[in-house]
Amino acid sequence: MRDPIKQSIEMEQIMSIYRLHAIVGLFAVAIAAGACDRNSSKGNEARSGDSDEHTRAEATTDTTGAEPIQVTAFSEKLELFMEYPAPIVGRSTEFLCHFTILETGQPVRISSLTVEARPATGQAQRTVETRPVRDGIFKPRLTFAEEGRHDLVLRIAGLEVEDEVIVGDLLVRAGEFSAPSPKGPEADHHQIPFLMEEQWTIGMLLTTVERRSLSTWLEAPGRVVSPPHARAEVSSPMIGRLRRRSDGAWPKLGDKVAEGEVLALVESPLLYSAEVAERSFDIRQKSIAVREEVARARASLDFAKTEHARLARLHSSATASEREVNEAERELAIAEAEHEAALALQHWFDAVLADYPEFQGSGAQTDGREAGRMSSLTALTAPISGELDLVAGVEGETVETHQVLFRIIETRQLWITAQVSEFDWPRLPGEIVADYSMPGATPVRRAISAAGGRVVHVGKEVEPDSRTLPITFELPGHVDGLRSGMFVDVHIRSGHADAATAIPESAVVMDGGRPVVFVLVTGESFERRDVPLGIRDRGWIEALSGVSVGERVVSRGAAALKMAQSAPSDFGHGHVH
Template sequence: MPNTKTATTRTRTTSTVTTAGSRMTTDRSRAGRTGTTLLVLVLLVLLVLSGCGVEEAGHGHEHGDEAGHAHGDAAGGAHAEESSGEPVVVTDYTAQTELFVEFPPLVAGESSTFLAHVTRLSDFQPMRSGRMDVVLAQGDRTVARFRVNEPARDGLFTPAVTPREAGEFRLLLRVAGEGLEVEHDLGAFRVYESRQAARVTAPAAEGDISYLKEQQWNDVFAAEPVFERPLRPSVLGFATVAAPADAGAELRAPADGYMTHRELARAGDRVEAGEVLGFVVPRLGAETDFGSLRVELEQARSTLALARRDVERLAPLFEQGAVPERRLIEARERVEVAQAEFEAARARLQQYEQGDGEAGIALRSPAAGEVVEVSTRPGAFVRSGDRVFRIASPDHRWLEIRLPERFAGDIGQSSGAWLEGEDGGAVVLDEASGARVVQTEAAVDPTTRTVGVTLDYPIDQGPKLIGARLPAHVFVAAAEPRLAVPRSAVIEDGGRDVVYVQTGGETFDRRPVRLGIVDGDYVEVLAGLSAGERVVSRGAYSVRLAAAGGNDIGHGHAH
């Protein structure tokens, strides 16, 4: 800048001298005085401009010093001009914690302040208490240890490390507190003899997206490594929640009549076998049914006895080869039917006998369980055979799933199913959750052209509301190891499936991926990722916003 200003001054002088020369014939002495004055002015201008140049350089230094000081203050470190090279940045993981640490190259006899961010991987929150030891070791011998007994602020420990001698050391950071005791082994690091020797260039951080620790701790955030998981292919069907056929019952009206206001059970009630759920007052003339019920019971008893005798007669004949097995099987089936009819007739008669004329016929629960449906109300008229109550197991439900007929050959290997949960996660019904396949249909329904799979599951593992309909994905093959990520890690960006890979404690990379099969909360990755990389499993959209925000997202972060 001084040279430029000097050149400008000379141009002005030449111009002035030329003007004075044209007047020499009219006023020679005046021209001499003018030349002298101009020379003095030129010298003064040069002095002023030279002083301004020095002042500006000093002003520039003040800005540099101020910037370095602010940076050091935020970190608890030194001025920028005291730095001994580019800082070392390391991200390391244990099973319990993530360490993101930044520190200047280590120089013998000089203090280096570490900025160590410690995150609990159980909830991705900062460690708010505890101590940190920075250890320099050679082999199994501890050469030096530097401790801070508490973080400078949530998640940030700032130990000052002053090595006594130069050389190669293992660098260990040990953290203890909040029920944790972990060690991060950062490997071999050199302690330099001087600042000049420490002026090395650190490798550039991978990932062009900055998302700071303070943002991660304050937002919903989690990340996890990518590796192979056992995944099962599945096909989509539609399911209906039902009461288990082997652990429930329906209670029907034994006669035409009206429901009384006494002791009418409500949906959700837990009942025991034989407990009264309500009363039906038969309409006038219905008392003649009492005798009919006795006759019906005796007929059922007689039919049952005949069926049993038929089985007793055919069994030895079958053993002798005198009759085919089919006849014996049919006889046994007739016994089962007759037994059911006998028990039903006896139950209807007992309802009449246990009621009274004023209260009506008592409707007693045939099994213990939960009342899941009440199809009437006090004073309502019911016809004989109408379903009044439905009782279901209080502990289990069935999921009846219908699938397109083209999958009929696959459902025989089904191990369960998965559903979309209310919170956005998956509900997996398989052996691990206590579910089991109780039935797979071998025939196609001629009306709907579908096949069915029925699952039994604990009520606390899946949908509870009987009659609810929802989509369900039925597993149709055994699990195989496949590279997988959480479904929550994948977002759609510009029409493509994208995940965000954590390349460092605060750096991320946008990665398009190609996806495969889905098994519950995980989806197969066919291309775009490698095993061992870490993907953002919660808060991927926030990282996307950080990417869109550019450098402003990271403004104000202290290093």
């Protein structure tokens, strides 16, 4: 869709041209009416004034009456439209040069022009024009000393632009010659005249038709989230009061924390003596039971070893049977397994008990954990490494069970989850290629792969409420502008055309219900072409026919040419240089 603001400005410029032509027309009518009341001598003066409209043609037409030679040439930054009579040795030749800055569509205003004609052999001719005679227009003159073909180099230098245009194969003749008859108007009836001054008024831009890879895209809403393993919340496991950790520090927003680092302590009222005694008794009882089991298993193991050794000696003296020896080996294996299991249980119990020193009855203190008779301290530790994105408590505040106090974000990765409608799902290819853009006044699309991203998951089940399937992309966390929780637009490629003949979307206008473009023929004439359209992709459209690679189409100002084609005489004539 074309920018409505640009289209409005373009239409206003077009109307300004129409108003200018209307004023000129009214002025001409007034002059004609006054001429009717004048005498014949004044009528003769009026007739002589009519020739002013052809001053431009006379200035560029040679003595043979031949039409001026027209040249349209381009450099990287400039467009040159030049008219001149056929050069003859020894005669001063005026070159009428129009220079347009390609990037802006504006004329060259504050630059100088150096023209150099280089013959195949001999001395080069050179002239310098310090400034244009009018905006965009230079009239350099050269007198050629040698006949033959010359290369013409026109160099613009100034604050606006610096570049040179090379016009090759300029033919200089030794004397007068019979020029071929100019083409009749019927040969050019399909061309639309549009003067350079009119092009500058609307800031007309030209774009070269080129080969491009174009794609069709499916747009889906998306959201930026932190991966599950890169986001964690720390909450209080109990009712209590917040306290600083043992080093006296208190976490701040933006702090970097490491996995397992103590963030704060929760002080809860100590379970009073009866409850403490009950829990301590249970723990001690279980501890004794575990140790008894270890002792029993050790005794069974020692007995099994002794019995096995005894039977092995008897068997060697043929006193005990092999069956008795095998039975002893089995009992020994069982005893060893029971002993190992009892030791493992004891080690596990000791490790768990170490996490709760208040039940050890020793009053021991550790970093972040203290034992006492009137309070109990529980450490709040970071489950992952990352950056603190939320600090919701202050020292001394009373907190509730499961109240979220800290949130940690691991910023090295982000996910974008796009929700694709089940109705659009069949349009997607097997390989997922996608861009994303952030909503804004001028959204810029960025390729996910170019940002170092990749597809991590393609949904297998349609969500019942939204009737969509999720596609999840992973991106590095350092991508500029992306933040967890943001909404984005995800563009997923659904079709592709390599080396398509591409034109700017702004070059296409509708005429009689058909898409058309206007192709540059010479500097001040254009041709209307019908263009069947194919793929549209980010400001470019595939032209299935009608234009060729390398041609230049009007990419800004096409609407003015559409109007000009209905009245070409109003746009193609009437200025004087």
